[in-house]
Amino acid sequence: MALIVQKFGGSSVGNPDRIKNVAARVAKYRAQGDQVVVVVSAMSGVTDNLIRMAKELMPLPSEREMDMLLATGEQTTIALTAIALHAIGIAAVSMTGAQAGIVTNGVHTKAKIQNITPKQVHELLDAGNVVIVAGFQGQTQEGQITTLGRGGSDLTAIALAAALSADLCQVYTDVDGVYTADPRIVPTAKKLPEISYDEMLELASLGAKVMQSRSVEFAKKFGVVFEVRSSLNDNPGTIVKEETASMEDVVIRGVSLDKNQAKVTLIGVPDKPGVAARIFKALGEAAISVDMIVQNVSHGSGSPSTDLSFTVDKPDLLKTNKVIDSLRIEIGFQAVASDEKIGKLSIVGVGMRSHSGVAAKMFETLAQNGINIDMISTSEIKISVVIDLAKGEQAMRAIHQAFIG
Amino acid sequence: MALIVQKFGGSSVGNPDRIKNVAARVAKYRAQGDQVVVVVSAMSGVTDNLIRMAKELMPLPSEREMDMLLATGEQTTIALTAIALHAIGIAAVSMTGAQAGIVTNGVHTKAKIQNITPKQVHELLDAGNVVIVAGFQGQTQEGQITTLGRGGSDLTAIALAAALSADLCQVYTDVDGVYTADPRIVPTAKKLPEISYDEMLELASLGAKVMQSRSVEFAKKFGVVFEVRSSLNDNPGTIVKEETASMEDVVIRGVSLDKNQAKVTLIGVPDKPGVAARIFKALGEAAISVDMIVQNVSHGSGSPSTDLSFTVDKPDLLKTNKVIDSLRIEIGFQAVASDEKIGKLSIVGVGMRSHSGVAAKMFETLAQNGINIDMISTSEIKISVVIDLAKGEQAMRAIHQAFIG
Numbered sequence: 001m002a003l004i005v006q007k008f009g010g011s012s013v014g015n016p017d018r019i020k021n022v023a024a025r026v027a028k029y030r031a032q033g034d035q036v037v038v039v040v041s042a043m044s045g046v047t048d049n050l051i052r053m054a055k056e057l058m059p060l061p062s063e064r065e066m067d068m069l070l071a072t073g074e075q076t077t078i079a080l081t082a083i084a085l086h087a088i089g090i091a092a093v094s095m096t097g098a099q100a101g102i103v104t105n106g107v108h109t110k111a112k113i114q115n116i117t118p119k120q121v122h123e124l125l126d127a128g129n130v131v132i133v134a135g136f137q138g139q140t141q142e143g144q145i146t147t148l149g150r151g152g153s154d155l156t157a158i159a160l161a162a163a164l165s166a167d168l169c170q171v172y173t174d175v176d177g178v179y180t181a182d183p184r185i186v187p188t189a190k191k192l193p194e195i196s197y198d199e200m201l202e203l204a205s206l207g208a209k210v211m212q213s214r215s216v217e218f219a220k221k222f223g224v225v226f227e228v229r230s231s232l233n234d235n236p237g238t239i240v241k242e243e244t245a246s247m248e249d250v251v252i253r254g255v256s257l258d259k260n261q262a263k264v265t266l267i268g269v270p271d272k273p274g275v276a277a278r279i280f281k282a283l284g285e286a287a288i289s290v291d292m293i294v295q296n297v298s299h300g301s302g303s304p305s306t307d308l309s310f311t312v313d314k315p316d317l318l319k320t321n322k323v324i325d326s327l328r329i330e331i332g333f334q335a336v337a338s339d340e341k342i343g344k345l346s347i348v349g350v351g352m353r354s355h356s357g358v359a360a361k362m363f364e365t366l367a368q369n370g371i372n373i374d375m376i377s378t379s380e381i382k383i384s385v386v387i388d389l390a391k392g393e394q395a396m397r398a399i400h401q402a403f404i405g
Numbered sequence: 406m407a408l409i410v411q412k413f414g415g416s417s418v419g420n421p422d423r424i425k426n427v428a429a430r431v432a433k434y435r436a437q438g439d440q441v442v443v444v445v446s447a448m449s450g451v452t453d454n455l456i457r458m459a460k461e462l463m464p465l466p467s468e469r470e471m472d473m474l475l476a477t478g479e480q481t482t483i484a485l486t487a488i489a490l491h492a493i494g495i496a497a498v499s500m501t502g503a504q505a506g507i508v509t510n511g512v513h514t515k516a517k518i519q520n521i522t523p524k525q526v527h528e529l530l531d532a533g534n535v536v537i538v539a540g541f542q543g544q545t546q547e548g549q550i551t552t553l554g555r556g557g558s559d560l561t562a563i564a565l566a567a568a569l570s571a572d573l574c575q576v577y578t579d580v581d582g583v584y585t586a587d588p589r590i591v592p593t594a595k596k597l598p599e600i601s602y603d604e605m606l607e608l609a610s611l612g613a614k615v616m617q618s619r620s621v622e623f624a625k626k627f628g629v630v631f632e633v634r635s636s637l638n639d640n641p642g643t644i645v646k647e648e649t650a651s652m653e654d655v656v657i658r659g660v661s662l663d664k665n666q667a668k669v670t671l672i673g674v675p676d677k678p679g680v681a682a683r684i685f686k687a688l689g690e691a692a693i694s695v696d697m698i699v700q701n702v703s704h705g706s707g708s709p710s711t712d713l714s715f716t717v718d719k720p721d722l723l724k725t726n727k728v729i730d731s732l733r734i735e736i737g738f739q740a741v742a743s744d745e746k747i748g749k750l751s752i753v754g755v756g757m758r759s760h761s762g763v764a765a766k767m768f769e770t771l772a773q774n775g776i777n778i779d780m781i782s783t784s785e786i787k788i789s790v791v792i793d794l795a796k797g798e799q800a801m802r803a804i805h806q807a808f809i810g
Binding site: 019061064068073076079082094143 | 421424425455458459461462463466467469470471473474476477478480481483484485487488489491492498499501504548550
């Protein structure tokens, strides 16, 4: 008998028939004698519809009221899921985030979980119930309803698994697991049986859309082993867990391509202390998230100057250019250039730490394919390069072929 | 400065545009310096849609889960209403029933309010907010979400008005107030400026669909004066309050016709103690609500027997006949007859207590119009007769003409 937390996203509970499928899957585990906690999202489309109505009333509605509004989405799903389980003879009780003891801080629309008191969840499980918990939501100490922001339901599942000391946490999605690359671009991509938290984090931040980084970070922090798997079949998925020695035998875990970045280059930036800090502070204050930053060595004598390049999310480019313009006099750089037609190609793997020559092999493969490198950035388990967007997919296939097959 | 509770039903908040209208109305009172508590129902259609999905999963879903499900309807409306008020610059905070301190017993889908602790509502009002409370819902001492059943949002408004010692409670609906008769049937019907709780109760139980009896009973018990008025215009509505001496000057307050009853007659019932009790106990246990009961005097010598007639809601007729059949041997009546083609015509007014001849005038008027009376039942402030359904509207107009004009 194991205690299992199962999380189902919006498309898995998108209508009563799909909710029946979820119930049938839960029933299978229950029939094995497992205790099951189910975490569900709002039915697909429901949240968007609520947001649409709110924005019809006001372009920027109060975050406190948006939480009140959006929390109804998951509350609807938990009740329907409980009813679907009852319909096939399984005892089940639904709980809102608040009822499940999920206490958050008061930052509406992106609250952080502060603690979980799953006493009632345990009691209901011990009494033979499947417990269905509303994902994405919690409550402050003062009883205000909060939501956890993007990827919140995954976070609920992983945090509950930690608080309940669950034996297993399964995140059901519409893909079979984590792949070495997007199979739509790289037909030879393989499903990974396992991946380390750090590799998953790098892939998540690189545009592999399986999960938000924060849920993986939470799982890493609390050592929650979880499985990403499909709600459409019974195939085993990808286990995400702490790095093991054997993982290092594989040099590269995956290749990803992020097409959603733009590059900004400041030409002739005075090379003196505090200039870079001034620029990125201003961008941070404008809530612009900067990804790669590359600064070339100083050139010229007299007053030394340098070129500074960085990437931002494409939708932030306009805002970025405004911020940079406002700094032109203060900082005194010569010119700005920006380029939206870039792709960020990355390879990720804990194995690269103990295998030398990974970067060389990557650059060589790109050169053999006639692909020029614009920017390079590396971490301990990742190498990213910025290249021409038009050559992105070709480069991805070539790199995948070279490292993975 | 007054403290006003305003209640808006499902059609008044049926879409974002209508919610804007509600906000505009609230703003007018706020501009006068009044403190306003708004109670809202689910947007029209929302509750039906939730019920439909639940029944797709299971014909008789768990009542606890139905409460969890349906409570989302009002929660959606409160958030949208708060946002609509923000949009026109009015400070507003939404609260679920639980947050507003509405504690109920644990009878899911028809919970009774046990007490209200409106401390937080008061604090938010004093801080300058409009407080928007979800109607129809509460929470048990143990933190279970409950709903109050039919007419629950009216009840929330009246109970809150009592708990807050509000100066005024306005129940907005799609009619202008309480009329002397249904204007669709009696074109000369007049809107009543005021009506007593007891008269309103009789009218409510007689098929005038303005409000459920329980809300009026609650208002009577706690002395909450409320106004029924239209959300579509600014006309004054009907004030519902304790009976005053001047009300007795008017003999008849209203005429109503209930087309939703069926008549059941047991012929040749042994006239001995306990028989009627046995019959109505069995009906009560089957949750069949019996309205009028008429028993004729015993006839025949030897073993005396009598005829017993009563009315039930039409949808309950089949179930009623089953219950009666099951008692046939035990009780030993001779036959059963039932009739769905009846109408119950009633006149109501506290004035009839001090005016003699009201019943005579009613019966005379019906006789003059060639309408036969099947059953008669009277209370202190009401006379009801069962007549042929086909003549119901004609009878209603004649009675209205005779008493009111």
